[in-house]
Amino acid sequence: MRVCVLGAGVAGLTSAYQLARDGHEVTILEGRDGAALEASFANGGQLSYSYVAPLADPSVLPHLPAWLLQSDSALRFVPRLDPQQWRWCLSFLLACRGERARQTAIEMLQLGALSRATLHDLVQREAIDFNYVRNGKLVVYRDANAFDAARRKMAYLQTAGSDQRALDAAACVALEPALERAQPLLAGGIHTPSEEAGDCHRFSVALADVLKTRYGVTIHYETPVHSFVTERGSAVAVRTPQGEWRADAFVVALGNGSAPLLRELGMRLPMYPLTGYSLTIPGAPGQAPRVSVTDLHRKLVYAPLGERLRIAGMVEIAGMHVAQRERRLALLKRQAQEIFPDAGDYAKAQTWCGHRPATPDSKPLIGATPYRNLWLNTGHGALGFTLACGSARVIADAIAGRTPPLDLGAYAWQR
């Protein structure tokens, strides 16, 4: 079958990989002049399969007033005259209900586990280089109550198969000596040895190369998709400035471009961009962390990427418009230096601002649409790198008519 994948971010490229391995003739159409130049460019780099709990959780509700009022909060809401923003926020609040959040967390853990297994298989087969490390992750807490709550949650996650252990502040430093100067700030941490890290952009570029050279996939860059041509309930082609592209099936993996494109087909995807920032600094030999670290108090993540350290975080519900880029990046730098003052050369930081293509309940949209041969693999929010390989496997199974290893209904787009 001729399959056209729309989007060459990490979701589109991994989808193309699974489809090509199934023997389909795959073409990718991408608006930018290279792979992974949008959300997949300089993200946190964490492959965080056990930390996939949704952002929408009852525990966030007490923090909402602070988000609204503090300009320097990690999470910010910037109200706009945009009905999509208000609809998304309302759905987010509804998704915070306890039972729904718990069910979502279980479904995301299953997708995380599938993603890990699928990525391991890909790495073994293709031997691609993307600063991949199986280095474990340490989530550190500054507040004793938050640490106690995390320990309780850990006990619950262990019943779902997560291998984790709680460490006091000294044990955190013993595990990750780069935290030594931050020890007085720490109440403790949760260590998950099975977590991993890598450079999502390098992964995507290397995978694009593998797709072209080993699987005969054609990738057309600078080819923005403007609309679909449909006939009798099927998509037959997409329109681009270079002309129409016909295929037997289409996979929409356009990240933040997905909802605008599908709106003209009458499909309203519940997605909104959540802005975040990152710094990439040259790591100081012997001083930069080797374990991935999440500072839960600041909601910042740290991942070693070869000789570099990636620092990422902040969530702004403000649309694609970025009003305070330099101010937020300066704040990110200050907050990172609080915990890792000697980790690297902050003066040489490469800065980035990206937009997570997020659904209100954090679950990606994977599966069928009202159009017989039009499929979705989008809306991966804060976890697209982590969940890409599993999501790709699920969509390829669905297109092939195989029963996916997960309940597809959990990721279906609800009309």
Ligand SMILES: Cc1cc2nc3c(=O)[nH]c(=O)nc-3n(C[C@H](O)[C@H](O)[C@H](O)COP(=O)(O)OP(=O)(O)OC[C@H]3O[C@@H](n4cnc5c(N)ncnc54)[C@H](O)[C@@H]3O)c2cc1C
């Ligand atoms: C600050 C930050 C930190 C993050 N940290 C992590 C992390 O540590 N771990 C993790 O797992 N995830 C993380 N994420 C999330 C992750 O980066 C995203 O979920 C993921 O990159 C989404 O991939 P995607 O392929 O769906 O979207 P994208 O990478 O945005 O790809 C979509 C592609 O579609 C193209 N496109 C859009 N519209 C059109 C059109 N009309 N025609 C043609 N092409 C089009 C775009 O150019 C783009 O290349 C982070 C995100 C941010 C912003």
